Amino acid sequence: MRSTDVVIIGSGFGGLAAAKRLAKSKIETVLISATDEHLFQPLLYQVATGVLESEEIAPNIADVLAFKESVSVIRGHVTDVDAERKVITYRTDAGVERIGYGSLIAAAGVAQGYFGHDEWADRTFSLKTLDDAVTLRAHLLDCFSAPVEESDAHTYVVVGGGATGVEIAGQIRELSTRHFTDVPAKVYLVEGAGDLLPVYGGRLSAFTRRTLEKAGIEVLTDTVVTAIDDGRVTVRSGDADRVLQARTVVWSAGVQATPLAAVLAEATDCDTDRAGRLKINDDLTVGDRADVFAIGDMTSLKGYPGQSPVAMQQGRFVADVIRGKRAAGSEFTYLDKGSMAVVNRHNAVVDAPFGIKLTGFVGWLAWLGVHLYYLVGFRNRAAAVASWFKAFAGRARPGFAQVSREQAPAEAAEQSAA
Numbered sequence: 001m002r003s004t005d006v007v008i009i010g011s012g013f014g015g016l017a018a019a020k021r022l023a024k025s026k027i028e029t030v031l032i033s034a035t036d037e038h039l040f041q042p043l044l045y046q047v048a049t050g051v052l053e054s055e056e057i058a059p060n061i062a063d064v065l066a067f068k069e070s071v072s073v074i075r076g077h078v079t080d081v082d083a084e085r086k087v088i089t090y091r092t093d094a095g096v097e098r099i100g101y102g103s104l105i106a107a108a109g110v111a112q113g114y115f116g117h118d119e120w121a122d123r124t125f126s127l128k129t130l131d132d133a134v135t136l137r138a139h140l141l142d143c144f145s146a147p148v149e150e151s152d153a154h155t156y157v158v159v160g161g162g163a164t165g166v167e168i169a170g171q172i173r174e175l176s177t178r179h180f181t182d183v184p185a186k187v188y189l190v191e192g193a194g195d196l197l198p199v200y201g202g203r204l205s206a207f208t209r210r211t212l213e214k215a216g217i218e219v220l221t222d223t224v225v226t227a228i229d230d231g232r233v234t235v236r237s238g239d240a241d242r243v244l245q246a247r248t249v250v251w252s253a254g255v256q257a258t259p260l261a262a263v264l265a266e267a268t269d270c271d272t273d274r275a276g277r278l279k280i281n282d283d284l285t286v287g288d289r290a291d292v293f294a295i296g297d298m299t300s301l302k303g304y305p306g307q308s309p310v311a312m313q314q315g316r317f318v319a320d321v322i323r324g325k326r327a328a329g330s331e332f333t334y335l336d337k338g339s340m341a342v343v344n345r346h347n348a349v350v351d352a353p354f355g356i357k358l359t360g361f362v363g364w365l366a367w368l369g370v371h372l373y374y375l376v377g378f379r380n381r382a383a384a385v386a387s388w389f390k391a392f393a394g395r396a397r398p399g400f401a402q403v404s405r406e407q408a409p410a411e412a413a414e415q416s417a418a
């Protein structure tokens, strides 16, 4: 059986940050990930609404780490962890494999949560993976191509008024005002709390609501979804029920741990929170093990948000402990550099440290700068800038052109068969 100094599970923000930092000390590392790509999840909504092409937010993780000689990448799905023997079991296309480790860093993210209604997963679209975004994009293209009389095709319900819900609702509405201009789109944004972007609150939440309503979106706050069935979404506000007839329901209202969190919890005797996330120790170790770390979205620590900066800072912190640059057992503290969300074209809200709050175009420029900085790879940055220019200065949607290109071979085959 092969063994290595460090195994990292996951090629997301946490896994990539840890791998890069470990490579500085040339520590032999194997990164195992269920997907080939490093996915920039914050821009999934732009792939779904045709602003960006898929590749622009999902470079191949092996390419990203190609120059880090001490790091190798395996595409595999980790199914078991034996913490006593320090062995990981994972599944690849070739079969089941095992690998031994000196230290383990788990950064496996989270899945979508449905508040106990798992059956809603098949009746809604989610935005967690690249496949989710590509599937939703093809569906949106179908809906916008449907005859105007088919009103349910042009009605969209977005559930969850956090950043993802706000961003996708804003972009769907913008599709009908700037791209498919002959098709009306009715967009509802449903949020259980009293405000959109509840974690921002105050002026930023009020600006978001005002801007979306001005754009024609119906915002339903203090409203919960009680049923989703065959194109009918029932929402309840106070004692009143209302049925929305929509072919598209986008779910962005909750998370739950992936099965790997339960595997690790059992292997290390670690508690989990209500969403199944690992309640890790202050030094990011898991349960009773000093050689097993968990980071990012799959963990629960001091109420830190499920956001990419937390995962990246934790990834670097753990790598520094492993490469001896930081004392084992030292406490992790998150340095909050703020949060931001795009409301619609040229409008964003930014909640920065020292009470700095930006809205509108200034906020959007800040958003643009930060996302360009964090997008991985020069080619992706250049391509994204070109796509943003086409979509936001012009009215094009390069991502929809990609769907047409992908459909073209199948259509051509059908035509030649006919």
Ligand SMILES: Cc1cc2nc3c(=O)[nH]c(=O)nc-3n(C[C@H](O)[C@H](O)[C@H](O)COP(=O)(O)OP(=O)(O)OC[C@H]3O[C@@H](n4cnc5c(N)ncnc54)[C@H](O)[C@@H]3O)c2cc1C
Pocket (backbone or CB within 6 Å): 009, 010, 011, 012, 013, 014, 015, 032, 033, 034, 035, 037, 040, 041, 042, 043, 044, 045, 076, 077, 078, 079, 107, 108, 109, 110, 127, 128, 163, 164, 258, 260, 295, 296, 297, 298, 306, 307, 308, 309, 311, 340, 341
């Ligand atoms: C739509 C959306 C919008 C977002 N917007 C923002 C934003 O604006 N700002 C912000 O800061 N954050 C945002 N986030 C959150 C941010 O993306 C996450 O906090 C971040 O991705 C967490 O990083 P991670 O490394 O913990 O997990 P992830 O990035 O989710 O990576 C998890 C990795 O684990 C792999 N994996 C899972 N299970 C296994 C297994 N069993 N075996 C092998 N590999 C496995 C996956 O393939 C993936 O590579 C957004 C998230 C979403 C979904």
